[in-house]
Amino acid sequence: MNFKKYIALSRGIATYIPGLHAHMTQIFGTIFGRSARYCYSRWLRHLTMAHKNGFPNKPNVIAELGPGDSLGVGFAALLSGSNKFYAFDVVKYNNPKKNLKIFDELVDLFKRRENIPNEIRFPEVEPYIKSYEFPGHILTETRLNEALRPERIESIRNAIINLNNAEENEIQIFYFAPWYNSAIIKEESVDMIFSNAVLEHVDDLKYTYELLHRWLKPGGFMSHQINFECHEIAKEWNGHWTYSDFVWRLIRGKRSFLLNRDPHSTHIELMKKIGFKIVCDIKVKKVSKIQRKKMAPRFRNLSEEDLTTSRAFIQAIKKNNWAE
């Protein structure tokens, strides 16, 4: 008996009960429970990998897709020297009180040059890197002394309190939820876009990658961690590929998002087609225990590579022109 399937179905069907759906969204909005250390660890991995892959390591304008209930990863970027931060989500989870608490803790972590919390502390945060020492070769003393000036920290605090203030301040933070509108960000204005455990949830992947491409400056780059697992909706880690589209619709119910069920290769193909060059693609492999004959027809022909790729960390650069 596949209990997880029945629990997932019950939760999906429950979303059709008036009032309950909003209540559930409220509950699930609070369970991400991301701490300052989690955000610090996430950001420093994006940054370390960007440096390793030869990208500019001091992006001025950054954007995060799907920050969830804390904007902390972007705050860590601001504390590393970035000046403008766009965050966009499908659900408005933003919690001002939590944001300020996380921000104050982040300031403390940076001031102490604390090492990057490792895979024992956060097994779900990828990629695993060679050294978890504070990346002083990127965040040099000169850079941090400037980034952590008391007036600059105050300016970031003000931007957190006054989200979406378009006045010409030293630091600006914009938050859009829901966001599906290309006009929220000026074309070719962003240096770096990142996400953590989000792109597996996005319904319209092609449109989303197109917009990310449009917003990035030529030579701008993106950094994403994607989790292709079933998110507890099936017994096996890749059991969501056994559910028919009909069952999947019931499981999804009226939730604002669930999983798009697209495998790793779909992301890579879309990125390439839209005009990105993949610079790094670190895959986490897992044994697949599901039989092909049990898979839903549209997933039955997944390649062995897709079937066994459970997570990936991908960095890609916007090509300067289509011929490149």
Ligand SMILES: C[S@@+](CC[C@H](N)C(=O)[O-])C[C@H]1O[C@@H](n2cnc3c(N)ncnc32)[C@H](O)[C@@H]1O
């Ligand atoms: C598993 S949570 C991850 C949250 C956060 N990035 C973290 O690391 O904790 C997935 C997030 O993706 C967001 N999301 C889902 N579909 C999205 C979309 N189409 N555009 C932007 N965000 C989306 C959800 O609202 C949620 O905040």
